[in-house]
Amino acid sequence: MLEIKDLHVKVGEKPILKGINIQVQPGEIHAIMGPNGSGKSTLGNIISGRGGYEITDGTIYFEGKDIHEDLPEQRARNGIFLAFQYPVEIPGVTNIYMLKAALNAKRRAQGLDEIDAMDFITLVKDKLKALKMDESLLYRDINSGFSGGEKKRNEILQMAILEPKLAILDETDSGLDIDALRTVSDGINALRSPKRAMILVTHYQRLLDYIKPDFVHVLSKGKIIKSGDHSLALELEKSGYEWINDETTQSS
Amino acid sequence: MANDNQQLDDMLSQEYEHGFITDIETDTIPPGLDETVIGMISHKKNEPEFMLQWRLQAYQHWLTMKEPHWAQHHFKPIDYQEISYYSAPKLDKDRPKSLDEVDPELLATYAKLGIPLKEQEMLAGVAVDAVFDSVSVATTFKGKLSELGIIFCSFSEAVQEHPELIKQYLGTVVPYTDNFFATLNSAVFTDGSFVYIPKGVRCPMELSTYFRINAASTGQFERTLIIADEGSYVSYLEGCTAPMRDENQLHAAVVELIALKDAQIKYSTVQNWYPGDKDGKGGIYNFVTKRGDCRGSNSKISWTQVETGSAITWKYPSVVLQGDNSVGEFYSVAVTNNMQQADTGTKMYHLGNNTSSTVISKGISAGRSQNSYRGLIKVAKNAKNARNYTQCDSLLMGDQCGAHTFPYIEAKNASSHLEHEATTSKISEDQLFYLLQRGLSSEDAISMVVNGFCKRVLKELPMEFAVEAQKLLGISLEGSIG
Numbered sequence: 219m220l221e222i223k224d225l226h227v228k229v230g231e232k233p234i235l236k237g238i239n240i241q242v243q244p245g246e247i248h249a250i251m252g253p254n255g256s257g258k259s260t261l262g263n264i265i266s267g268r269g270g271y272e273i274t275d276g277t278i279y280f281e282g283k284d285i286h287e288d289l290p291e292q293r294a295r296n297g298i299f300l301a302f303q304y305p306v307e308i309p310g311v312t313n314i315y316m317l318k319a320a321l322n323a324k325r326r327a328q329g330l331d332e333i334d335a336m337d338f339i340t341l342v343k344d345k346l347k348a349l350k351m352d353e354s355l356l357y358r359d360i361n362s363g364f365s366g367g368e369k370k371r372n373e374i375l376q377m378a379i380l381e382p383k384l385a386i387l388d389e390t391d392s393g394l395d396i397d398a399l400r401t402v403s404d405g406i407n408a409l410r411s412p413k414r415a416m417i418l419v420t421h422y423q424r425l426l427d428y429i430k431p432d433f434v435h436v437l438s439k440g441k442i443i444k445s446g447d448h449s450l451a452l453e454l455e456k457s458g459y460e461w462i463n464d465e466t467t468q469s470s
Numbered sequence: 471m472a473n474d475n476q477q478l479d480d481m482l483s484q485e486y487e488h489g490f491i492t493d494i495e496t497d498t499i500p501p502g503l504d505e506t507v508i509g510m511i512s513h514k515k516n517e518p519e520f521m522l523q524w525r526l527q528a529y530q531h532w533l534t535m536k537e538p539h540w541a542q543h544h545f546k547p548i549d550y551q552e553i554s555y556y557s558a559p560k561l562d563k564d565r566p567k568s569l570d571e572v573d574p575e576l577l578a579t580y581a582k583l584g585i586p587l588k589e590q591e592m593l594a595g596v597a598v599d600a601v602f603d604s605v606s607v608a609t610t611f612k613g614k615l616s617e618l619g620i621i622f623c624s625f626s627e628a629v630q631e632h633p634e635l636i637k638q639y640l641g642t643v644v645p646y647t648d649n650f651f652a653t654l655n656s657a658v659f660t661d662g663s664f665v666y667i668p669k670g671v672r673c674p675m676e677l678s679t680y681f682r683i684n685a686a687s688t689g690q691f692e693r694t695l696i697i698a699d700e701g702s703y704v705s706y707l708e709g710c711t712a713p714m715r716d717e718n719q720l721h722a723a724v725v726e727l728i729a730l731k732d733a734q735i736k737y738s739t740v741q742n743w744y745p746g747d748k749d750g751k752g753g754i755y756n757f758v759t760k761r762g763d764c765r766g767s768n769s770k771i772s773w774t775q776v777e778t779g780s781a782i783t784w785k786y787p788s789v790v791l792q793g794d795n796s797v798g799e800f801y802s803v804a805v806t807n808n809m810q811q812a813d814t815g816t817k818m819y820h821l822g823n824n825t826s827s828t829v830i831s832k833g834i835s836a837g838r839s840q841n842s843y844r845g846l847i848k849v850a851k852n853a854k855n856a857r858n859y860t861q862c863d864s865l866l867m868g869d870q871c872g873a874h875t876f877p878y879i880e881a882k883n884a885s886s887h888l889e890h891e892a893t894t895s896k897i898s899e900d901q902l903f904y905l906l907q908r909g910l911s912s913e914d915a916i917s918m919v920v921n922g923f924c925k926r927v928l929k930e931l932p933m934e935f936a937v938e939a940q941k942l943l944g945i946s947l948e949g950s951i952g
């Protein structure tokens with residue numbers, strides 16, 4: 219589904235990603251861990267087409283197609299979803315208004331009619347309930363004055379409504395209390411399907427107890443320095459990133 | 471002084487005894503401005519003597535005035551002798567025969583705004599035979615309104631049918647000496663709207679130049695007078711969201727509102743005159759004088775405006791708060807793109823006791839445009855407990871445009887309570903990317919952020935107007951980012 223080869227990315231003169239290789243198949247869950255500033259969010263931004271970066275080398279294929287020239291909105295409509303590490307506030311625009319516009323943009327791209335207003339409300343309310351979100355959040359301005367946890371849930375609500383093929387969740391677990399972590403994880407698990415892939419960016423092994431990843435990658439200084447299965451995350455939790463750094467420096 | 475005026479009057483009326491012999495039969499007065507031309511305008515409109523005298527006084531005064539040039543504005547001095555001050559509607563043979571002959575870009579905009587075909591034809595000036603629906607609608611409305619004693623008609627008609635009201639109120643809010651463009655308007659205005667709401671009547675519908683067709687053919691020097699008698703209420707809509715083309719470069723309208731005791735007037739405008747091309751060629755100079763007078767106690771006047779058009783806009787809808795406990799409001803969105811220049815804001819004159827005013831201004835600048843807010847809050851010495859809240863927000867799109875804020879405050883009474891807040895922000899790339907990532911097109915994303923920014927003002931507009939205004943904001947800013 220997603221195939222990234224030897225990806226090099228610069229911002230201005232500064233190299234940030236230095237040869238990323240990753241392959242994600244439908245149904246898989248990949249966790250990406252790594253120290254602050256290692257390039258995790260950058261990778262999510264690049265996959266979803268954010269401007270301001272320069273790809274100096276390498277390729278990104280999504281469903282067999284080179285997407286590096288696709289606009290962000292095209293990628294979104296084709297099923298790539300990014301849950302933001304820092305969800306953005308948009309004053310004066312209600313959450314529900316944007317949700318509906320987003321869903322309809324996607325439906326139009328698929329050649330479907332706009333969703334019926336009643337169907338939409340029913341759909342949204344179902345998802346809200348599953349995420350234990352208060353209905354009033356729908357009518358508030360996007361993320362404005364939302365608590366940290368509410369913002370993160372709101373990202374998952376959007377994902378649940380847009381039903382992407384590939385979801386990149388950038389530190390969705392950060393800032394959630396213990397109960398919220400469980401609810402949000404349940405929400406994410408509910409969306410697992412053999413057709414849908416997910417990339418979870420996280421600093422904490424705890425999320426991975428709830429959502430079992432098929433692969434765990436460690437990103438450091440713009441490179442994936444180690445990949446493994448769930449046990450790698452447990453190892454990291456115990457020993458931090460230092461031991462891999464040592465290991466890789468020794469082996470190189 | 472009185473003597474001077476008398477002399478002037480005498481002189482003027484003398485000249486006009488023989489004034490208009492020339493060419494009254496033709497439908498367009500040749501370019502140029504002098505007393506003869508003014509006499510011709512008045513004569514063509516079959517005006518009573520007092521109107522002619524008023525126009526001539528205005529003209530004499532105008533001759534003593536200088537065209538203003540604000541620091542923020544750049545335009546070449548206008549040659550007032552090159553303007554034709556009266557022209558009949560275009561002849562059918564000079565108009566496009568069908569929409570096929572009309573600029574496709576204009577049609578594309580109409581389509582985006584969802585304007586019906588029939589109206590598109592009217593707006594684009596296509597010669598159509600069929601009687602336009604609005605005429606009959608207008609007649610039905612008029613019947614209903616007159617049952618309530620409401621007068622809603624063209625200014626010319628009011629001069630004929632209700633000269634006593636015109637005589638009593640014309641120029642009492644914006645005197646003919648007011649400013650260069652208002653004075654010129656007083657001398658040469660050709661038509662406009664007149665509204666009178668009798669005591670205790672709540673006007674049951676939004677009065678408008680609804681009929682876009684009317685809006686599209688109001689001339690260059692428009693004059694509007696609205697009087698809300700004691701305890702009455704009226705909401706008036708001016709303009710339309712469709713882009714209006716006009717060969718006349720200078721537009722100098724005057725609007726006067728009068729609210730008597732316990733009366734309320736709500737005046738909403740969408741202004742979308744031709745802004746000129748990307749390099750600033752062409753486009754309307756929109757130099758308007760709008761002022762409301764809360765003459766009675768507990769009266770209220772609200773201005774709401776969405777300004778997206780014109781090459782240069784120069785406009786300060788104001789409220790004179792004379793009556794005790796009277797309320798003035800100004801809600802404004804001004805968008806400038808490409809080479810447009812807008813200098814707009816309001817003046818609130820607090821004269822009575824316990825008066826209050828609210829000013830909410832949202833300026834959006836894109837391209838190489840310049841957008842200024844200029845406001846004055848003035849509290850008279852004897853005005854106790856005046857209150858004002860002003861909020862001015864500017865949104866910049868790109869880094870070649872400018873936003874400026876000039877808030878002036880003159881408070882001569884210590885019991886007044888004035889608050890001012892101002893912000894300037896750049897449209898955030900984070901916000902746009904967030905929306906793009908959810909699948910919205912970049913046009914929709916910009917439009918959403920901008921509409922969110924303007925929400926406080928847009929919600930003051932009557933419903934249908936608000937919906938169109940939202941679309942309009944998006945369209946006006948198209949192509950302004952990335």
Ligand SMILES: Nc1ncnc2c1ncn2[C@@H]1O[C@H](COP(=O)(O)OP(=O)(O)OP(=O)(O)O)[C@@H](O)[C@H]1O
Nearest residue numbers: 229234252253254255256257258259260261270303
């Ligand atoms: N637009 C930019 N301009 C300059 N530097 C940038 C830009 N975007 C990212 N960087 C730099 O690239 C590096 C990687 O940033 P990124 O946000 O991808 O890290 P991260 O792995 O997500 O970190 P965290 O765990 O703290 O979220 C950082 O050093 C960051 O400062």
Ligand SMILES: [Mg+2]
Nearest residue numbers: 258259260303
């Ligand atoms: Mg990050």
